[in-house]
Amino acid sequence: MMTIDKYNFAGKKAIVRVDFNVPLKDGKITDDTRIRGALPTLKLILEKGGALIIMSHMGKPKGKVKPELSLGQIVDAVSAALGTPVKFVNDCMKADAEAAALKPGEVLLLENLRFYPEEEGKPVGLDKGTPEYDEAKKALKATQKEFAKKLASYADCWVMDAFGTAHRKHASTAVIADYFDADNKMLGLLMEKEVKAVDNVLNNIQRPFIAIMGGSKVSSKIGIIENLLGKVDKLILCGGMTYTFAKAHGGEIGKSIVEMDKLDVALGVEELAKKNGVQLVLGSDCVATDGLDFGTMTVKPGSQIINCPANAVPAGLEGVDAGPESRKAFAEAIKGAKTILWNGPAGVFECDDFCDGSRAIGEAIAQATKEGAFSLIGGGDSVACVNKFGLADQVSYISTGGGALLEAIEGKVHQR
Secondary structure, eight states: OOOTTTOOOTTOEEEEEOOOOOOEETTEESOOHHHHHHHHHHHHHHHTTOEEEEEOOOSOOTTSOOGGGOGGGGHHHHHHHHTSOEEEESOTTSOHHHHHHOOTTOEEEEOOGGGSHHHHTOOSSSOTTSHHHHHHHHHHHHHHHHHHHHHHTTOSEEEEOOGGGTTSOOTTTTGGGGGSOGGGEEEOHHHHHHHHHHHHHHHSOOSSEEEEEOSSOSGGGHHHHHHHTTTOSEEEEOGGGHHHHHHHTTOEETTOOOOGGGHHHHHHHHHHHHHTTOEEEEOSEEEEESOEETTTTEEOTTOOEEEEETTEEOTTOEEEEEOHHHHHHHHHHHTTOSEEEEESOSSOTTSGGGOHHHHHHHHHHHHHHHTTOEEEEOSHHHHHHHHHTTOGGGSSEEOSOHHHHHHHHHTOOOOO
């Protein structure tokens, strides 16, 4: 396969799939990590005399045009990041004239790809699993190819640099590859770095290897957890899944989040850890409250906030962060690690009152990195954590892809 550093972009148009699915608030970008991640590839193409056609998705419009998810909102930010004006086409299927007129050094950004059902290949307005849905999905296969062919027609070469969507068999990430020969399709610099970072963690392990998995549900990460239990020396499980484990042992968890149908799964994870000789670290205590407003991520005046055992949360309260003893245990477990993977926070880190558990993990990882560990941070929430705590430059690598990273770790392979 051609590599981006060897390709001659001079006088050619490159259509580049990036992941500009950045968080927005009131139309303003709140975290531009993904845009910054794509810059080396985009700038290299321009420096080599190429013209850029950038394509991305944003959010989940599910095949419908939704102005609040328009990439038009980020044109100014992309222009500023690239240091050159960026043109915008508000219909990715009608960019023929703009693409044809592009000169070397110029940049065109296409509208949100997911405004078209053909991008994801999912029928709109039908229930999954019904005969109607299955029939519509088959029909979409043909139009998805036409959609990808149209995108390909704008350019001379295709560059895949969206690691965050690399695990999706979408028109712009997979089908489009059929319309370029081997010499005119390649991975971008970010994709190459991401693949290398994952390979470093999974196939070039320096021990001790510790993984920290957070988040609210055991079910969403069970495949990854089981895979890791065959590789790591220690596994920290934190965040909302703490209370499913506590409940599995008959604990009282108040109003804390729990998956009652996954109690046996939690016990199975503990058994597998024991069988594989993996040190499993679960939070022993937590911070609990009765007054977290999830809408504003603030605590209502007069609310209770207490430290208590994770298996003895008073009725009416919910666990929202790791307690002081858990924080110490997490930091101690991370100390001395040589390979570290972190995915998922230890609590509701978006609220300043409940981010101490995640901060303790982030700071311990930064310290271990300083002492020689390779640390990989992946998933939107974990990336947001290290950015919030000012630790981004103190870890080895920050992955832009949550789902793609997790599926790579889980060992999933997609075939089209």
